[in-house]
Amino acid sequence: MKLGILGGGQLARMMALAAHPLGISCTVLDPGAEPCAGAVADVIRGEYDDLRSLYELAQASDVITYEFENVPVECARWLAERLPVFPPPGALEVSQDRIVEKNFFEKLGIPTPAFADVLTRAEFDRSLRGIGLPAVLKTRRFGYDGKGQCVIRTAEQIEAAWAQLGGRPLILEGFVPFDRELSLIAVRNRTGECRFYPLVENEHRDGMLYKSLAPAANTGEELTERACDFAERVLTELNYVGVLAIEWFQDGPRLIANEMAPRVHNSGHWTIEGAACSQFENHVRAVCGLPLGSTSAVGHSGLFNLIGHRPDFDSILERSGTHLHWYGKEPKPRRKVGHVTIAATSADERDHLAAELLLRHDFAIR
């Protein structure tokens, strides 16, 4: 079986590493000179909207998937006319635009922050009156890792937010006073079977994922069931195949959807060591029509991202229970270049290892 992947970054790289033992070889399409997945997959260098490159990818593949949600939808559809493309391109359409996404959640009865569509200054002022402060102004499209967004806490910050983002299609969201952020990684196969990894607790710093703990503590059956129920509504509505991640704000007993990603997700990287079958393997299994693997956690895991710099590898690897994933990318400011997973048998042991690791390495975003 041959899997074609749109995008050749670390997510494609980890997908290809998971595909290899299953006898599945991968080809990635990426416009970059040296995509990091190139170490473990064949590479076609080209733009995502270049028909010649898409044709070449289709020729090299039995099935197509993608590692990021900003693939042009019409290119995914062009491929889908020729061979199976999973997740379905409709999932890209929903997740590429924050307004479309929030309307989609609402339609399925999934709670969201208060939100309003903003294009003009008059709409901005009107939505500020409706939603109130604090609020978050975001670009509707192409925002990630905190880029293209601005928190407005006081009336004095309104002008600066508009000066920074105004003029583009925007969304104004009510600021959710959340207790914590959670994410749920779900997978659905071609026959409609759904499985869910345990809820993960995530800490963001400066808009980027800094740390994840899995399974999240004190989630309780009810919260877990609600998250799985909401995710299943999304999966079913989209006739989804593959891994899907949904990020949540938890406010007491409430789960409020922040956003979804129609792909493997950073907050699921712990599953490589910490789950019976990783999110990468389950994604490959799902899109290739193979039976799903178990999504059970095998212990307690922690994940720290390596952002913007190369750590001293020895200081991370010295302790048993810590695993380094270096993506082979050149460190640049705010660029994710690797991650470290802590795999332990108990939450206490995991937290102890994490505290020790933090003494040697600060994992600060650089």
Ligand code: AMP
């Ligand atoms: P996003 O790119 O939308 O996932 O936002 C990045 C991070 O900003 C989130 O993980 C939250 O920590 C914070 N954030 C975004 N939107 C909101 C909101 N409406 N209320 C509170 N915090 C938010």
